[in-house]
Amino acid sequence: MKHRLSILLLLVSYVTLACGQIVFPSPNQVEMKKGKLTLRKNISMYTADTTAFYISLLRSEVLRDASVKWQSKASAAHICWTNDPSLPPEGYKISINPKQMTITASGERGFIYAVQTLRQWVSGPAGKLTFACADITDSPRMQWRCFLLDSGRQYQRISTIKKYIDMASLLKMNYFHWHLTEGLGWRIEIKRYPRLAQVGGSVGKAEEQQGFYTQEEIREVINYASQRNITIVPEIDMPGHAEAALSAHPELGCFGLPVEVPQQGFTQNIFCAGKDEVLTFLKNVLDEVCELFPYPYIHLGGDEAPKGNWNKCEDCQKRIAALNLKDSHDLQLWFSAQMANHLKQKGRKAIFWGDVVYQDGYPLPDNTVIQWWNYRGHKDLALRNALKHNYPVICSSNYYTYLNFPLTPWRGYAKERTFDLKDLYLDNPSNKACNEKNPLILGMSCALWTDDVVTERMIDQRLFPRIIGLAEQMWHQGEPLDFTRFYKQVLQKKEWFEQQGYKFGPALKSEVPQDYKWD
Ligand SMILES: [Zn+2]
Incomplete structure (x- = not known):
C-alpha cells in the first residue's frame, strides 16, 4: 500500500511538473510540494540590497511590475532574499510555500539564475501571480557555458546584440563570445587606427554588412552583459580572416598591396608576420581592446x-x-606566442582556435587556452593535442554546436552540414568530451556564424529550439532526460519562449516542411 501511494505521489508530481513547471535548462533538483503561493497587488519583499539588478529583473520579468513594499522582517515578507556563502558561486535555492518564497544564493550570480528560473516558473496574470510550491536546488555542470555571435560577416544592431545576451543569460550561459573581426568586416572602433572600422566596417556588399560598434556602444553592451552574469570574450582574429583590416591598411599585409575582400570564405591575404611594424600595430590594437574589455x-x-x-x-x-x-x-606559432605573451603581461589569457595545435612547434605561453572546433575536418585532433600540452580547452565542435548549420540543406550548407535537436542531444562530440570530466576541459560553447548572409531576422529559427538542448548539456548536472521526454517538454515550452521574443524553427529533420524557408 505504501508502495502504491508513493507511485501515486510520483505520478501526481510528474503531472504537475508536466503542466507548467518546466524550466530550461532543467534544475538539478526539484521537489514539488503541496499548494501554491499566490501574489496579488502589494507584494512585500525582504532584501539587504534593494538596488541590485536581480531585484529589478525579478520585478519586471516575474512580478510584471506589480507594486512592491520593502519589509524589514524576513519572516513577514512574501519574497525573502537570503545569503548563504556555502552555496556554489552560480548556485541558488528557491523554496516556495503557500505563504512565502525564499531565494538563497552566495552572491549576485546565483540570484540572477534564480530569477531566470522564476521567469519560467511563474504563471497567472499580473495581479494574480501563482507559483507552485517546491524546493529547487540548482548549480551548473560546466564552468564555461558560451554563445558565440558572428558580428564580423554580418553587422547586427546593438538591440539585437542585447537580445541574444538576454537569451544567453536566460539559458544560464555565462560567456558571450563576440566575433568582432572578419574578412567581411572589422566591427570594433580602435581610436588609434580609425580606418580599421571606418573602412573595414563597410567592405561587405549586403545591406546588413555595413557598420561598426563605437567604444561607447561597446561599453554599454559590456555593462548590460555584466548585469546578467555574462562575461564577454572579444575576438580579434589574426593572422587570418583579416581582409577587412587589410583593406583599411594594406601595409599590414606581406606585399603592401590592396586586397580583394571575399564575399564568401577566406583568401591568402593575412597579416604579415615578418614585419615588426605589423606586430607593433596589432599589439597597439590589443592594448585598446584590453582597456575596453575588463575581462580575463x-x-x-x-x-x-x-x-x-x-x-x-x-x-x-x-x-x-x-x-x-x-x-x-611554425611562424604562425611564433606570431601567436608574441601576441599571447603581450596579453600575459597584462594579466590576460589568450584563446586560440584549435588550428594552432594541429602540429607541434614553437611553444605557446602558459596563458594559452584552446578552442576546439573543426570536428568535421580533424575529428578530436585539436582537443587531444591541447590536452597533451596541458592547455585548457573549450569544446565547440562544428558537429553539433554550430547552430548556423540548418536542419536541411540551404545555400552553402549541403546535407552533410545539417543536424537536428535529436542529433545534438544524443551525439554531440563536445558534450561527450565534457563527460570525460578532465579538469582541463572548461566547458562548451555554441555558435551562430553568419556565413551565407544570415541576417538578423534569420537567427532565431536557427537557434531555437536546438540551443535549448545545448544549454541543457552545459547546465544540467543530473541524469539527462530521455530524448522523447525532453523533446515533449521543449514543445510544451515553445509558446513561452516565443512570448519572450524567440521564434522557433523546426526541431527535427523529419518535421521540416518541404517548402520551409531558412531565409
Ligand atoms: Zn610577410
Missing part, C-alpha cells in the same frame, strides 16, 4: 590562415630563417 580572456582567432603569401614573402622568410623556425606553420 581575449580571443585571438588563429584559424584558417593559409600560408601562400608567407611562403613567398621576403620578410616572413627572413623571420623563419633568423629564428630557426621549421616552416610557415
Whole structure:
C-alpha cells in the first residue's frame, strides 16, 4: 500500500511538473510540494540590497511590475532574499510555500539564475501571480557555458546584440563570445587606427554588412552583459580572416598591396608576420581592446590562415630563417606566442582556435587556452593535442554546436552540414568530451556564424529550439532526460519562449516542411 501511494505521489508530481513547471535548462533538483503561493497587488519583499539588478529583473520579468513594499522582517515578507556563502558561486535555492518564497544564493550570480528560473516558473496574470510550491536546488555542470555571435560577416544592431545576451543569460550561459573581426568586416572602433572600422566596417556588399560598434556602444553592451552574469570574450582574429583590416591598411599585409575582400570564405591575404611594424600595430590594437574589455580572456582567432603569401614573402622568410623556425606553420606559432605573451603581461589569457595545435612547434605561453572546433575536418585532433600540452580547452565542435548549420540543406550548407535537436542531444562530440570530466576541459560553447548572409531576422529559427538542448548539456548536472521526454517538454515550452521574443524553427529533420524557408 505504501508502495502504491508513493507511485501515486510520483505520478501526481510528474503531472504537475508536466503542466507548467518546466524550466530550461532543467534544475538539478526539484521537489514539488503541496499548494501554491499566490501574489496579488502589494507584494512585500525582504532584501539587504534593494538596488541590485536581480531585484529589478525579478520585478519586471516575474512580478510584471506589480507594486512592491520593502519589509524589514524576513519572516513577514512574501519574497525573502537570503545569503548563504556555502552555496556554489552560480548556485541558488528557491523554496516556495503557500505563504512565502525564499531565494538563497552566495552572491549576485546565483540570484540572477534564480530569477531566470522564476521567469519560467511563474504563471497567472499580473495581479494574480501563482507559483507552485517546491524546493529547487540548482548549480551548473560546466564552468564555461558560451554563445558565440558572428558580428564580423554580418553587422547586427546593438538591440539585437542585447537580445541574444538576454537569451544567453536566460539559458544560464555565462560567456558571450563576440566575433568582432572578419574578412567581411572589422566591427570594433580602435581610436588609434580609425580606418580599421571606418573602412573595414563597410567592405561587405549586403545591406546588413555595413557598420561598426563605437567604444561607447561597446561599453554599454559590456555593462548590460555584466548585469546578467555574462562575461564577454572579444575576438580579434589574426593572422587570418583579416581582409577587412587589410583593406583599411594594406601595409599590414606581406606585399603592401590592396586586397580583394571575399564575399564568401577566406583568401591568402593575412597579416604579415615578418614585419615588426605589423606586430607593433596589432599589439597597439590589443592594448585598446584590453582597456575596453575588463575581462580575463581575449580571443585571438588563429584559424584558417593559409600560408601562400608567407611562403613567398621576403620578410616572413627572413623571420623563419633568423629564428630557426621549421616552416610557415611554425611562424604562425611564433606570431601567436608574441601576441599571447603581450596579453600575459597584462594579466590576460589568450584563446586560440584549435588550428594552432594541429602540429607541434614553437611553444605557446602558459596563458594559452584552446578552442576546439573543426570536428568535421580533424575529428578530436585539436582537443587531444591541447590536452597533451596541458592547455585548457573549450569544446565547440562544428558537429553539433554550430547552430548556423540548418536542419536541411540551404545555400552553402549541403546535407552533410545539417543536424537536428535529436542529433545534438544524443551525439554531440563536445558534450561527450565534457563527460570525460578532465579538469582541463572548461566547458562548451555554441555558435551562430553568419556565413551565407544570415541576417538578423534569420537567427532565431536557427537557434531555437536546438540551443535549448545545448544549454541543457552545459547546465544540467543530473541524469539527462530521455530524448522523447525532453523533446515533449521543449514543445510544451515553445509558446513561452516565443512570448519572450524567440521564434522557433523546426526541431527535427523529419518535421521540416518541404517548402520551409531558412531565409
Ligand atoms: Zn610577410
